[in-house]
Amino acid sequence: MDWNSIWHFIFGRLTMQAFVHDPIMAGAGIMEIVALVVAIGLVTYLKKWRYLWKNWFTSLDPKKIGIMYFIVAAVMLLRGGIDALMIKAQQSTATADAFLSPDHFQQIFSAHGTIMIFFVAMAMIFAMFNLLVPPQIGSRDVAFPLLNSISFWLFAAGMVIVNAPLIVGEFSNAGWLAYPPLSELQYNPGTGVDYWIWALQIAGIGSLLSGINFFTTILKMRTKGMKMMKMPIFVWSVLGTTSLIMAVFPILTVTLALLALDRTLGTNFFTSYNGGNPMMYVNLIWAWGHPEVYILVLPAFGAFSEIVATFSRKKLFGYTSMVWALIAITFLSFTVWLHHFFTMGAGADVNTVFGIMTMIIAIPTGVKVFNWIFTMYRGRVRFTTPMLWFMGFVVTFAIGGSTGVMLSVPPANFQFHNSLFLVAHFHNMIIGGVLFGVFAAITYWWPKFTGFYLNEKIGRYAFIFWLSGFVLAFAPLYILGFMGAVRRLDHYDPSLGWQGLFIVSGVGVLLIGIGVALQIFQVIVSVLQRKKNPAPADAWDGRTLEWSMSSPPKEYNFAVLPEVTTRDAFWEQKLAMKRHAPEPVKYQDIRLPKPSFIGPLIGGLSMVFGMAVVWHVIWAILVSLVAIIVVLMVRLLRDHDEQVISAAKVEKMEAAL
Amino acid sequence: MSETVMEMDIIRQERQEVANRKTLGFWIYLMTDVVLFSSLFATFAVLRNAVASGPSGQDLFSMPFVLGETLVLLTSTFTIGMAVVLAKRGFKIAALFNLLLTFGLGVAFLVMELTEFTEFVHEGASWQTSAFLSSFFALVATHGLHVAFGLLWMLGLGIKMIRRWGKETDLGRLALLGTFWHFLDIIWIFIFTFVYMIGVLG
């Protein structure tokens, strides 16, 4: 028994070499460790571990879970943003290996895309689901509260795994989708692609379970009188989003698993020998990937519907057509995925069908944009920060959408595919659509969940920097795309004349960076000034039920579950209260789920499992897997108990407003 | 007095609503599982002729053996149906006996499948040999894994119900297990048809 084999048994393929990185990567790793140490140290110093465990980590309250998603997403936005700054800096120098080696550059753009999509955008929308769906349907909770917690902790486990490469090992260099054969063992024997696979696999299962959870919640837990066509449009958008999640995340699960099998068990799904077909990976990953981008954008659409109606002081124009547009987009998003690989040789008939379907999907989207504008028309519009984000969205998303129609023409696509034109297009959609929608939603609903407003002035400045930064960052990329610049370039010949545009783009990203800094500043200032800026329950003269809860809401949301007769239920309630005095309220006992340690436990075990697979630590793989199965079996075969808030206590809590 | 009765009614109604949610939620999960299997089927369909230099389905599959597996699984889906129906009406011994039969048949199915796999590997047809075999093993073994999880569930639930018979929540769980098991047989119909039968026909 020599030391080597003992080491390999305990640690798999992990060696001390895995901790050695080039200076910049090492610096990033050290920063990450310092941030962790500071965070843990702070909590320990303030003696808040018990508080955090009891009130946040084990909580089954969707409001708490939503806030945790939001915090993780915000931190990950910073990481993804720093990656973007580094990409721009390197590209602005036009010189190879200016300060980023090619390998490091590849890891950075792979991390940037992966983190932004999976750990920022997805996290933000799950935050929105958790915070907004139960109140908007007049419910106290989701259908499966424990599953909700497990979903969050699986997501958190994925987040840890995707950030671990800064410290130990390396990240994938194969882009945010890791196409084979590059992602196969032959060309990528290290840990990079494995980190990528397992971070996404674990977080992806969390997403799928959340999809099932919120879909069931909307179908089964609407309050009395709230028929489907009386739900807020945001809830409809969640219905569409969760339908997509449930339909396509299994495809991602399979595709990642098959790639993992190729890399660990020597199978031949996507290898370039023994009959493997790398294009099948591309086909499957985009069958998931295209609906995924609609999963990201539909909640933003839903949020805008609420925001535009409220700040136009008018009900949403064309509710029915909005619902049908959502349903149409949901269905159509399944039929377009080949447009991500027009150039891969499918032939004219296949390309044409998918091209036409892609163009068609612009139509219901256009219906929605027009309906929002018609809502504003003849309304008494207040241009608060959320409305500014909406205006920015309309312009940028429309332009981005038009470039999408350009890309959907197969012959033209042969010019644009994988050029910077494409990169500009999808950033246009995700930033202009998803991110602006998320920022609008944060500003709009912040007072509800914190009890104070965000500083409007700083918010406006942040918006201005974001919008101008965005235009400066991505307009040059459209031009560069036409000039022949391809994506993922770490250097190019300066004689091409591209450098000027890259530098302009870099300035744009700096402006965005200032915008982000202003947003952080806004939060800090707003927290410090919160006593001076309190928000009432009805912070914006809203129309939907969440505004009838206190700001911040009680744990049980509503003391008495509302009964609804119309759309914009809260608006109707307000009108009704003006006409006659409120009836005396009869309180009842409220039963809520007790906190549970199962969520964090499953998350922790999953993180161990993922890391163990990456580093080939067989015993840890087996132990964590068996532990997960045992924990789930014991818990699922047990009847759980609840906590009861007595009617008297409810009365007291309500009176303490 | 009447307040307590009303509260009991509310609690009963809430419990029924929770049970309905669980049934729908589990069904929806099964639908996602079916999409998962269909991705594996799609992969198999695309790669089924990529035999490289290895054997094809015609070379490997033994139809009588597969028919045996199929009938074993089909019988088990029948017995679990019986178990659910009998349990709901309180026939403890009959229900548990049927559950035991289901378990035994499920184990038999897995043993047969593992025997088939071992034989293939010994003949030089492993999941590493070709894309066809990789996709065969992925699809059929995923189904087998689902069967194994079902058996684990059956064991846990069965032991629980022996010790503590008649709880409404356990009956609900048994019904969900029954649905899960039925689905596994439905998936097997398509494996039987598209992998084995069409594979053998060439």
Add this chain to the structure above:
Amino acid sequence: MNERGLGNKVLSYVIGFVMSAATTVVAYILVVERIWPTDVIIFTVVGLAILQLVIQLVFFLHLGQEKGQYWTLVTFWFAILVIAILVGGSIWVMYHLNYNMMNMTPQEQAQYMAHNEGI
């Protein structure tokens, strides 16, 4: 206990079991005996599979038989739609990709082009 209800339920499972077994055996015999041309057998056998699917859905899973199953049916049909698009679409796309991806031997390529392009 509702004995008659029980009898009906048991009958449902017995009928389902017998019909499923019969469908399976018929398909098996068709494949093993090969009395018809291969294409016809394939069509029949797939049809029998779908038939057995319906049998099991109705007699084991009682789909569409109890009330309050609206969302069960909606999600079921949605899943069927997704599967049809995913499996059908993938087969169509991948088959076409092989045209330019040289995933065929030269003979297969020549055959394909003769068949599809008339060259």
